[in-house]
Amino acid sequence: MSVLNVNHISKSYRTGGETVSVLQDISMSVEQEEMVAVMGPSGSGKTTLLHILSGMDTPDEGNVYVNDNEISTFDSEEMAIFRRRNMGMIFQDFKLLESLNVQENILLPLVIDEVDYETQEQKLQYILDVLEIEDLKDKRLNEISGGQKQKAAIGRALIQKPKIIFADEPTGSLDRRSTKVVMECMQKMNRELGAAFMIVTHDVYTASFCDRVVLLRDGRITSEVSYDRSDIDRYNAIINMLRGLGGDEDELV
Amino acid sequence: MSWSDLSRKMLQHNLHVFSVFIGGNLLSVALLLTFASLYTNRTFMNETIVDPMISSNIIFSGALVLSFFVVMIFVSERVFWKERQREYAVMTVLGMSTKEAVMCIIHENVFAAVCLIPAAFVMGTVLSFCFYAVIRYAIGLEGIRWLDNGKGYAVTITLYVVLSLTAIVINAVIYTKEKLILQLKEAENERDCLLSKVIRVRYPGLWNHLLPKIAFVRLHQRLWNVRYVIECVLISGMMFLIGVCVSMYPSFLDNAAVYSPYDMLYTEINGVNQAEQEKIVRILNENNVDITEYRQFEFVRNDVFNFAAVSGVNAIFGCDYEVNDGECINLFQFDERDGYEHDMTPVSVVNVSDRTASTNAKGLSDELILTSTGSDVNILWNPNQAFADRTLIVSDSDFDRIKKFKDCRVEKANIYRFSDWRNSAKAVEQVEQYLQQRNGSGWEEQYNYRISSRIKQYERARQSGRFLIFVMSFVVLVLLLASLSISFLGLSSERNEHIKIEEGMYGIGATRECIAEYKVFRNRVRYLFPVIAGEVIGLFVVMLWNRAAYQMRFSVVAVEFVIAAGIILCVRRIAKQLENESK
Numbered sequence: 001m002s003v004l005n006v007n008h009i010s011k012s013y014r015t016g017g018e019t020v021s022v023l024q025d026i027s028m029s030v031e032q033e034e035m036v037a038v039m040g041p042s043g044s045g046k047t048t049l050l051h052i053l054s055g056m057d058t059p060d061e062g063n064v065y066v067n068d069n070e071i072s073t074f075d076s077e078e079m080a081i082f083r084r085r086n087m088g089m090i091f092q093d094f095k096l097l098e099s100l101n102v103q104e105n106i107l108l109p110l111v112i113d114e115v116d117y118e119t120q121e122q123k124l125q126y127i128l129d130v131l132e133i134e135d136l137k138d139k140r141l142n143e144i145s146g147g148q149k150q151k152a153a154i155g156r157a158l159i160q161k162p163k164i165i166f167a168d169e170p171t172g173s174l175d176r177r178s179t180k181v182v183m184e185c186m187q188k189m190n191r192e193l194g195a196a197f198m199i200v201t202h203d204v205y206t207a208s209f210c211d212r213v214v215l216l217r218d219g220r221i222t223s224e225v226s227y228d229r230s231d232i233d234r235y236n237a238i239i240n241m242l243r244g245l246g247g248d249e250d251e252l253v
Numbered sequence: 254m255s256w257s258d259l260s261r262k263m264l265q266h267n268l269h270v271f272s273v274f275i276g277g278n279l280l281s282v283a284l285l286l287t288f289a290s291l292y293t294n295r296t297f298m299n300e301t302i303v304d305p306m307i308s309s310n311i312i313f314s315g316a317l318v319l320s321f322f323v324v325m326i327f328v329s330e331r332v333f334w335k336e337r338q339r340e341y342a343v344m345t346v347l348g349m350s351t352k353e354a355v356m357c358i359i360h361e362n363v364f365a366a367v368c369l370i371p372a373a374f375v376m377g378t379v380l381s382f383c384f385y386a387v388i389r390y391a392i393g394l395e396g397i398r399w400l401d402n403g404k405g406y407a408v409t410i411t412l413y414v415v416l417s418l419t420a421i422v423i424n425a426v427i428y429t430k431e432k433l434i435l436q437l438k439e440a441e442n443e444r445d446c447l448l449s450k451v452i453r454v455r456y457p458g459l460w461n462h463l464l465p466k467i468a469f470v471r472l473h474q475r476l477w478n479v480r481y482v483i484e485c486v487l488i489s490g491m492m493f494l495i496g497v498c499v500s501m502y503p504s505f506l507d508n509a510a511v512y513s514p515y516d517m518l519y520t521e522i523n524g525v526n527q528a529e530q531e532k533i534v535r536i537l538n539e540n541n542v543d544i545t546e547y548r549q550f551e552f553v554r555n556d557v558f559n560f561a562a563v564s565g566v567n568a569i570f571g572c573d574y575e576v577n578d579g580e581c582i583n584l585f586q587f588d589e590r591d592g593y594e595h596d597m598t599p600v601s602v603v604n605v606s607d608r609t610a611s612t613n614a615k616g617l618s619d620e621l622i623l624t625s626t627g628s629d630v631n632i633l634w635n636p637n638q639a640f641a642d643r644t645l646i647v648s649d650s651d652f653d654r655i656k657k658f659k660d661c662r663v664e665k666a667n668i669y670r671f672s673d674w675r676n677s678a679k680a681v682e683q684v685e686q687y688l689q690q691r692n693g694s695g696w697e698e699q700y701n702y703r704i705s706s707r708i709k710q711y712e713r714a715r716q717s718g719r720f721l722i723f724v725m726s727f728v729v730l731v732l733l734l735a736s737l738s739i740s741f742l743g744l745s746s747e748r749n750e751h752i753k754i755e756e757g758m759y760g761i762g763a764t765r766e767c768i769a770e771y772k773v774f775r776n777r778v779r780y781l782f783p784v785i786a787g788e789v790i791g792l793f794v795v796m797l798w799n800r801a802a803y804q805m806r807f808s809v810v811a812v813e814f815v816i817a818a819g820i821i822l823c824v825r826r827i828a829k830q831l832e833n834e835s836k
Contacts, residue, residue, distance in 0.1 A: 056346070056432075056433045057432070057433075076350060076351050076352070077350045077352065079350075080345070080348050080349060080350035080351070080353070081348065081350070083346075083347075083348045084347060084348020084349070085348070089346050089347070095343045095346070096343075097263070097340050097343060098266065099262055099263045099265070099266030099267060099340070100259075100262055100263075100266075104254055104259070104262065107254050108259075108344065108347055109347045109348055110254075111254050111255070111256060111259055112344060112347055112348050112349045112353075113348065114256075117254075117255075120254065156347070160348075
């Protein structure tokens, strides 16, 4: 069953009197419990696509369905309520609030949704256990590493148990070791909570944790490959896929 | 965790954001209240208690304070919203609606404003008392009552509420209109300036030396732009005001001398200021004041003009005017270099008619038409309430004719010169008392015929100059404090950003020594550039103004340079201190 359905969306911007087409006729879908990586070189439209899919921006043409709800028809109030209950967001620079500690940051979506204390406690405990960050819960953000911050951000994105999580370069500011920890953590959450993930990334290693890789170039989907979860060498499989498209992988992503 | 827990935590953490907002508002409200209290003070604005020459100084400085207040409210509101936008944009991504975010920021904003108003009023009241004490005891303006009504408070609170609400509405609209992705994004505008282009092309060696430092500074540019402009405006405003004080104080004293060619003058008319000359001489002598010159001249005035006979003017004031019957000369008693604008448009034809009972044989009212033959700018006698604003010199026969018109009054001006006018204050006061007692007139009646004297004019000019310097110094001090606050207190809010930038530099291989060198360069650009730019702009404006108003007083330039150097040294010293602390 599809959590996300995208039908023929296009987006363009006007800069200096010129119209630049960023996305052209994109159609795709994300299934429940699926992890999808969107890859592509800078300027290929990855982040714009993510913004449109998460309701932070609107397409010029086409429709976006999340859980069979067409989000482009929502007004800002409806979109806010829909987003807080059905979507999670993860950013490259974490976007955690410096004024709050780890557990307070994780609880933020529940506070915004005015969820009662008891439920807050239960959900928080579950997330802390699954992410194995119980010891970090009272720490302030300046006391933890980048990887730990991203774990907290993942916890925040998942605390409402949304149907889909959008992640924009979630490992972009992490080293390889932290990337592994964070991606394993996302994979675990995907398996245990059944949330679908859509991850925008440049990094082949990050993409290798996903079930499907969508390659975007000049605002169009140029290639799409799915991998079996039992495939243990997805990294090389993606490299080979990129090489098969011609040019080297640096140029393509 | 509840909303109130969340708000409390955010409030605690963002106290520096609130403190900048509260500090700015507190200072501007207190300052406005001080000036508003004085402006609405009935005793201060009463011209029988405080000379308008002195009290009018509050208008210019008050306007400056009001402008500062308006700018401060709008800027601090904008800074507040920009700072709060960071957190609320994240919360909007997490599912808070824009409307909820705007309402939350408004609540925080109103909470901060409500907290500061009583404090600002206490501060303003204390400040106002200090103001009053200085005016009363240091400047010597007697008869003023402190806070004689509550209008100052009403004006201040009204202005504050109106401006704050306007700023809140504007910011709320901007917030609502802005796209969420733009709120999240911290846009970095990389722009190449003309100067860097010129250096790069003309002096590539210098460019290569400066390049890493400039690149380092430009990493901070986004944080500084608005503060640069504000600091620059504050410093240039400050320089301008110092220039105004340095120009105007000596000008007040010069004007007092120029506009008082005689040491004492009073006019007499039937029932007012009738005096025995011997008695006046005795009073003056008793006070050790010797008369070196005494003259009396007759003039006629109606509601608009003083009419003086040409022979009288020539004989008494040593002039050589020539006027035929039916003609007149417009006399403007101004100094063109006194720094003020004067209307010196001559009247070409004057119709003097006796509109009261006087009629001729044909039953028509008597009428005299005078045609102007020219004008002259010359100060012949001291200004006095008894004179009309404009003076016409007419022929003797026309003068005799005008004297007979019933709506014209014949007055006599008595003018004196003393051996030492600086010691004549007490004597002049006693003469004034004598005139009042002798004619049995009330104070109000006597007011329009009071004596003009050089000593009074000089004292008034000195008080006015001191008052101007006092209020301007106050404004200057506030501007300097505001500028330094923006520079140095703003540092705390920039510190995290600075650390991030320095970490980034380490990340790309810069050594500690390099970064220390870049930081020294950065701090110089950060602290000195807006100060120097502000000083140059301020100096330029003040010189233009000074040249236009006073044909350039070089003392102004000298004082401005000394003050400019002082500020630069002071700022450098504080910056160095901060540098040492950060090391």
